[in-house]
Amino acid sequence: MNETYDVVVVGGGAAGLSGAKALSRARRSVLVVDAGEPRNASAGHVHNYLGREGTPPGELVAIGRDEVREYGGEIVEATVTAAVRAGDGFRVTLADGRSVGARRLLVTTGLTDELPDIGGLAGRFGRDVLHCPYCHGWEVRDQAIGVVGSNPMAVHAAQMWRQLSADVTLFRHRVPELTGGEREELAARGIRVVEGEVAAVEVEDDRLTGVRMRSGEVVPRQVVVVAPRFTANSGLLTALGLELTDQVMQGHVVGSFVAADPTGATSVPGVWVAGNVTNLMAQVVVSASGGLMAGVAINADLIAEDTRAAVAAHRAGVFDGESEVSELVLGARRHGI
Incomplete structure (x- = not known):
């Protein structure tokens, strides 16, 4: 694994892989960390996913992983134990002790069905x-x-x-x-x-x-x-300062989720969410759509940051030429600036 990525995606289901693919296609450096514990593991097939009707959940994940890798994204099967603020970015620690840097986080850790x-x-x-x-x-x-x-x-x-x-x-x-x-x-x-x-x-x-x-x-x-209680898997997010919001239906609390805007951006700068961790009712195709939306928004946010760095270099007059400015931006990205 590289030292620092543009984006670390925590969770490799439909939402995480969809976001990772969009970001990889935008030539961002992306790492997906997936614990391999999907909510729908016991289900035989995925339904209402146009073009993928009846696909077994494991097969859909395998297809998604191949597509992410095709565009340069990296995937590691591991559990994230912590994500903390480090400068303008984040430091993500895995259960085996490895850690990587991330300019942005996309958390797609899903929910737990409490029966x-x-x-x-x-x-x-x-x-x-x-x-x-x-x-x-x-x-x-x-x-x-x-x-x-x-x-x-x-x-x-x-x-x-x-x-x-x-x-x-x-x-x-x-x-x-x-x-x-x-x-x-x-x-x-x-x-x-x-x-x-x-x-x-x-x-x-x-x-x-x-x-x-x-x-x-x-x-x-x-x-x-049955009607389970849907509880967002939010440990990483609450540690970053986010709170759970009750999901109320007909005056009854049916679960909890992490609130975000329509693009998946949370109230913590640099942290996006997608899938069931923020939308308890999302089926697989909706989670994939949410991941795509978040990926596009994260790329736009990174473009704005890269542009600010390029403008600062241009105004300073330290470099002459587009290629040299690009090198400055790439260097800043590698150091999480």
Whole structure:
């Protein structure tokens, strides 16, 4: 690895690789550091990504890495343990003790899905325990679907999944008492409501077969829908002075994210974010778009800095000629100026 890069990208999913490719194509020196722990590792395929429909997540990452390398970007599989301000740039430390300099940071560390405390959910998540009808709905169409309520949005979730199957059951679980209007709407679309708390999911021959209530009753189901709490992986960012913002939907906190402007720029100069760390609802294609937007904005910011350095040299009259000014700018970049 080089001593100092124009940009270090922390996280090598769709957002990070998309930003890295845009920056590499702009002839920036880029290092992507990826811990290899993608949120969608358990999912079989990526959906709603135009031109890449049905691509396995690991394959999409491999394609993205090859594209970044094609334009000169570097990728290392490692974990970033710290990123601190160093002069006008940053010093990034890896778990193995190596460290590199960066003029700018693009952090795309994603989020963690915090699942309800129900037995057996974690091992099935992304397979037949799902959360997003747009990510997985088509694949489980017409199956027996159970929606486990853990927040006031459960009724809305049940109605969304009803679009995909005529056999939908809402397990009220920990949702407050339903209103008369909600019960009428559910009944009108044939959505059964089961009272009481859910204890676990039942599995036979590596297939989900039902939902077990605390009462002992087992309700046959093929698919279970849950509402995780989405928590941004923000350790590096909070250490740099950024704070988490609550994501509120229908008056209920469903997660936390790191706020940024539309380009991904945070309130800490030189730090950009993209993907699920700043947009909890972003699917893969949206994360890739956010990474591209951030990459373009970072390049513009670096161009402005390079231009200021060139103008300062020109006014000083120390160098004569465009090539010599370019050398000054390159030297400044290598030293993080």
